[in-house]
Each structure stands twice: as C-alpha cells, then as structure tokens.
Amino acid sequence: MEQYRTRPPQPGPRRGRPSAPLPPQARRRPAGLRPPASRPVPAVRPRRRMPNPRLTGLGGGLFSVVLMFLLGGLDQLLFGASLTAYGVLFLPVCALTALWLRGSDLMTAPVVVPIAFAVGLVPVADGGGGSAGRLMGLATALATQAGWLYGGTLVAGVIAIVRRIRLVRRRRRA
Numbered sequence: 605m606e607q608y609r610t611r612p613p614q615p616g617p618r619r620g621r622p623s624a625p626l627p628p629q630a631r632r633r634p635a636g637l638r639p640p641a642s643r644p645v646p647a648v649r650p651r652r653r654m655p656n657p658r659l660t661g662l663g664g665g666l667f668s669v670v671l672m673f674l675l676g677g678l679d680q681l682l683f684g685a686s687l688t689a690y691g692v693l694f695l696p697v698c699a700l701t702a703l704w705l706r707g708s709d710l711m712t713a714p715v716v717v718p719i720a721f722a723v724g725l726v727p728v729a730d731g732g733g734g735s736a737g738r739l740m741g742l743a744t745a746l747a748t749q750a751g752w753l754y755g756g757t758l759v760a761g762v763i764a765i766v767r768r769i770r771l772v773r774r775r776r777r778a
Contacts, residue, residue: 659704661712668701668716672724685728687745691752694721698756702763707771714761721753722746 659667675693683689697720702713722742729745731738746753 657704658706659701659709660706661709661716664701664705664709664712665716665719667704668697668720669723671697672720673726676724676727680727685730687728687749687752690724690728691749691756694724694752694756695759698760699763702760702767705764707767710764710768710771713764714757717760718753718757721756725749 672694675697676690679686679690679693694717698713698717701717701720702710705713725742725745726738729738729741731741
C-alpha cells in the first residue's frame, strides 16, 4: 500500500543537498577576530501569550463536545439548568473551536459545534419518565434554544471563513 505525503513541502534547503555557501557576515569568526562585546543587554521578559494549540478536525470536535458536556453539567449544578446561561457559554466554545483548528481542518468548525451543543444539552434538558421523557426534553430544548445554536454556528463559520481567506492569501503571496 502506498503512503502519500501528508505535509506540503517545506521551504528551504533539503537534507542531503549541499546548501549555498554562507555570506561573509554569516560565517563564524575565530575568537580573536570577534569585535569586543558592548554593554550587557538587559534581559527582556517575554510577553505572556494566549495558548495557540492547533487541533485536528476530530480533536476540535472532541474538545467542543467534552467542554459543552462539562459546561452543561456545571450549568445544571450552579444555575439549575438555565438554558440561557448554557447558550451564553456556548458562544465562546464556538469561537475557541474555530480559532484553534488547523488550517486544513477549518471547515469542520461549523459542523462540530452544533453536535457539541446537542451533546451538552443532555444534562441540562428537562426529562422525566425514563428515556422517552429525556429524549422529548432534549428535542424541546433544541427547538427552543435554536437561536443560540444558530448564533454559535454562525460565529464558528465566520471565524473559519475569515481564517481560511487569510490562509489562502498568505499562500498566494508566498
């Protein structure tokens, strides 16, 4: 079975090929020919940055599903199953999922966030009378909270499309 290349070729010299000679300013100088060191440079503290993971499509789906299920349970405990609080918590999860997906998996964001919304509703939805009652409560919650569902999907879709356009433009320039 053939294995196809999954990564695009990287720019720069390849291993095994002789690279071009370095210009004189890039070559190492012997210790005696180096210019004397000037004043010591003060240490610069690096700025703290936000985490920037790159998730695959499956990883983004798992991230959003697990996080929404946990937030649904938290909503059940703290707010007594408030569907409005659940919907508000859904929007940042959608944005994070779309921001943290890899460039090649961007179009999975608007697909996985509605699934995560439905899975997270399981602990929040009213359900009595066994599995049929739980299923009816889930269907009712999905129907009544469709605005949050559409809004979060729209947030994920817009972020994914904007990132994809920027990625395509960057590749064209390169």
